[in-house]
Amino acid sequence: MAKTQASQGAYKKGKDRRNHILDVARDLLIDSGYHNFSLRKVAEKAGIRVGNLQYYFPAKSDLVKAMLDHVIDDYLADFDDIRGHGTPEEQFVAVIEDVITDLNGKKTTVFFPELWSLSNHEKGITRSMDNMYQRYREVLAEIILEINPGLSQEQSQRLALFFSASIEGHTIFIGYRKPWRKETANIVDMASQSFLWLIKDGRVPG
Amino acid sequence: MAKTQASQGAYKKGKDRRNHILDVARDLLIDSGYHNFSLRKVAEKAGIRVGNLQYYFPAKSDLVKAMLDHVIDDYLADFDDIRGHGTPEEQFVAVIEDVITDLNGKKTTVFFPELWSLSNHEKGITRSMDNMYQRYREVLAEIILEINPGLSQEQSQRLALFFSASIEGHTIFIGYRKPWRKETANIVDMASQSFLWLIKDGRVPG
């Protein structure tokens, strides 16, 4: 971050505009994909000039990084609110259902493949992504341990990895406008069953 | 199949040159991502001029489509060879292990996120991808039915969808240079167990 941008956003006007840019950038990424993501298009969508956009984000990479973190923050905020009422098992099923159902939304369906692709090619993106999934798995592992306190920390983390990865994979098949979208409820059912069986009766490696 | 320009001499004319271009294009996609994929770079890697490249593939989209199909064909060929010896259950576990272990390779790790992303934005890509997964699921569903003949066609296909999606999701976590690569064997173990349980004892929606 350039020194000259240190106190950018000091005025409310600037802060609002910055957030607006991030929203607009996210929309463009989701609508067009990263390979069609350009500063000119972001600027146009935001109703400002390219020069001004680059006043807020001196380099494209700065905007991309900030935008991804902006979206990721939304998901992280969701994780904190995710634990509801009922027994641990009920909570677990509720989480699974929430997360899988979320895949149906356009934002989730399109955003994550872009993130996965980007993280394979752009240094600096990987860390944000890994942090997010790390936090996600921690929430899962916590509930898993409450369901079966006999598991070790390592085992519950291993299960959390398996569950979260399995769920992510469905993005491609039951997401927004995806062919198996109508199978969402069945996926939730199969996932809940098999995940709970693994937690309670499976021989979890460890 | 030679992968790179190392065997350039082997691609002298016609179909060979075409295949050489496709190989080189795939390598570029995997090394740099689609947002860095350009005809100029492909031409340079292939040791020919842009004009000549466009003799073989008149438009960029033609090359991209052909290249994706080229790679997908490799995977489809693998599916046909995948069924080995032993009981259906042993075959199933072998398949799961093969497919999950394959995620560790650079090609698979990087290629699929690009494909998923592209299929969200470029018409014409989606069909190739869907066909591939369709064929993949058919192989799985076949074995599933052999393990538990009591399941309906629909149920076995549903399970195949769930299994394949779950496996794909691990690309992001246990793939080439991914942080949980060392968990691959444990993932195979948890997947095999829970998948088999679902096939044999689960209440598969139907």
Added chain:
Amino acid sequence: MAKTQASQGAYKKGKDRRNHILDVARDLLIDSGYHNFSLRKVAEKAGIRVGNLQYYFPAKSDLVKAMLDHVIDDYLADFDDIRGHGTPEEQFVAVIEDVITDLNGKKTTVFFPELWSLSNHEKGITRSMDNMYQRYREVLAEIILEINPGLSQEQSQRLALFFSASIEGHTIFIGYRKPWRKETANIVDMASQSFLWLIKDGRVPG
């Protein structure tokens, strides 16, 4: 006079800040050349914002002009101190040696070619440069006349022109990091000899 931001605390306000900017601008010119000289870089180096820099120097040309004069003033100040002790001939040799040796320094080596180039393209620079060389020649002509009072004013000025021009030319060859830097002493020797011969025995046009 402190050269860089090291003593930034010393430049708190008003004239100090102005001088600090001028120092920093000179350093940038010398380090990067005029074609890489921008207000943004000066501002950053000076630890202030572009807006503030333009409070002191409303237009880029104002800063450039002031900066060049700032450096030129340093050289003019040197000229006033240049005349030392001894006979006129000893003084002359001392001056030649001082000036030629000064070419070895980075500041002189790099600054003057920038000045020469600029004076060819930017109106308003030429005058400052001409004034400086005028003053320089006056000092030389004065000593020349003392060595050979038989010369006319015109002749001594003509010699001063020839001597100063000859010396300036060595900037490109014996300057900072230049290939013939180690010849500096020999150049001083040849220059002193031939210049003195011209003053005393040559047929100076006039």
Added chain:
Amino acid sequence: MAKTQASQGAYKKGKDRRNHILDVARDLLIDSGYHNFSLRKVAEKAGIRVGNLQYYFPAKSDLVKAMLDHVIDDYLADFDDIRGHGTPEEQFVAVIEDVITDLNGKKTTVFFPELWSLSNHEKGITRSMDNMYQRYREVLAEIILEINPGLSQEQSQRLALFFSASIEGHTIFIGYRKPWRKETANIVDMASQSFLWLIKDGRVPG
């Protein structure tokens, strides 16, 4: 040089255009200075599009390098033709006169300060410049040795350095539109006299 440009200029049309670009680029450099030298302006002057310009010179640095070498080659060609008739001493005076008089021309007056400045900041320019002056000095040293065969190789080279540097310095004072242009003949006179004296009677360091 990019591989894809290997056989550019294979057609006569391309070769002509390349030379035209170089001429136009030199004119722009001389008219406007390097800090106003842009690919867009070169393209416009050449009557082509920027894209086409960059087909011939993939990077700005390639154009600049080629253009400088193009101009330098002209001067080098002059050096080869410079030696005329008469005694070595007559030849020497003729060379001095030729070279100094050449400073009066706009091309020489403006081109060299740009070259000197550039060579201080852009790697790759320095070598071309050094090579040119090296060749220049070789011609001078040759004649010097013929005038006074008693000098060593080293001494004649040292004199050549001193003479050439001294002459170059006059660019700034007697060049095109420079204030002392009318002194050119007198400079030739003083230079010839003092240089010959140094060759024949001076104590050349060595």
Added chain:
DNA sequence: AATGAATGAGCGTTCATTCAT
């Protein structure tokens, strides 16, 4: 089957400058 030449659009970035605060 292959290259040379050219175009036009778009890219990320830098810049001098203006103006409100």
Added chain:
DNA sequence: TATGAATGAACGCTCATTCAT
């Protein structure tokens, strides 16, 4: 005095594409 915000122009460069050879 000094910063934040914004503009408009220009920059070097990459690109897909077209066409003549």
